[in-house]
Amino acid sequence: MDIRDMRYFYAIIEEGNISSASKRLNIAQPAISRQMKQLEDSLGVQLFERGSRRIRLTEAGQLFRERVERILGLVDGTMKEMTEFNSGLGGTISIGSVTTSGVALLPNLISKFHGLYPSVTFRIWEGDGFRILELLDNGIIEVGIIRAPFDSEIYESIILPDEPLVIAMKRDECYCGKDPVNVRLIELANQPLIVPLRWKSMFVEWCAKAGFTPKIICISDGIVLNILWAKLGIGMALVPKSTEGLISDSALTYKKIIEPTVSTQTVIVWVRNRKLSASSKHFLDLLRDVSSE
Structure with missing residues (x-):
């Protein structure tokens, strides 16, 4: 072998x-x-x-x-490191991302980076947060883009600003209150809900504080699949607000959750104490600059 x-x-x-x-x-x-x-x-x-x-x-x-x-x-990481000794900034940056965060963040970021370092190429992996962390742990990617929470003892991070969570539902079955853009958390009581695994514990805790136990009919980290379920009227999907820009459909409506407002964070992670390629370091520097603007 x-x-x-x-x-x-x-x-x-x-x-x-x-x-x-x-x-x-x-x-x-x-x-x-x-x-x-x-x-x-x-x-x-x-x-x-x-x-x-x-x-x-x-x-x-x-x-x-x-x-x-x-x-x-x-092997690939070692090849990148050796190449950079003689050729300067170049090679390929391997990045893994959950779908909604990648769509919202990567296009403009990569465009800016390519303008600065045209010799650097990219390899992008997509999957749920658990798969991205698995790729990161195994050294297949250097940088992961996931949603909070994460283990800060294992990963270093850049935490981006909060993003509201919204409920996606079939437009002609929009029976959660009269407000066309917002839904109070208590109004989700007894409604069939589709919730990503990574937010399940937090969501159940939020609902308990509001005085009810949520009716979760499906736990799935596939945001696109969850939206399709919502479109079919199977349930209402808990998704980040950026999903509205990713999947715009006249059959769907999105409502921001209020009282309380609930949110998530996009997090850029890499393995603590693991050497990064020079290209990845510059990419993270650019990301820090962009996120602070």
Whole structure:
């Protein structure tokens, strides 16, 4: 087993099937299939479940994926550091982001950074907050953009200003009070709610202080999926206000939660005491400047 085998394996996982991975790697599909079979033979385990059009990992394959992420993260990070010794600021910055925060923050930020450092390229990962932290821990990305809360003992951070939380609901079933733009928290009592996992404990606590137990019908960190549920009238989705700009739909309405106003924070995180590439340090410096404006 060598680094090439790991890159082939990881390309298959990222692309979802061997055919797409072969195009990305510019290698014939049968050659990759043979390489993966040889890898399984050398490891003495089956990594992939056979008979599925889309790649599915066995339990051993899931464990191998975790190890490969860490190894490739170390290899790529080392390559970046060595390159910067001679070539100055360059290479690729790997960033992971939750959907709503990334859409709101990254386009303008990357545009400014590219104007200053045109030789630097970017690789962007997207997922829920738990997946972003997993990628960060494994060294696949250097910088993560997530929503609070987070463990400040593990991660250093830049905390951006508060962002209100809103309730997204089907417009023709908008029965939470008469106010067209706001909803009091108590008015959500007995309403079917879709709540992201990372805010569940805080939301339940807020509702308890308001005198009721929320009727949570689904816990999901997929903001886009939650909005689709709300559009179908299955429930009302708790989402950050920036979602309004991300998903604008005439069938939906968004109401800011008041009495009390509840909010979230976008947080830029990186692993404490881990060396960052020069490019990532400059990116964080720019982000600090932008966030203080």
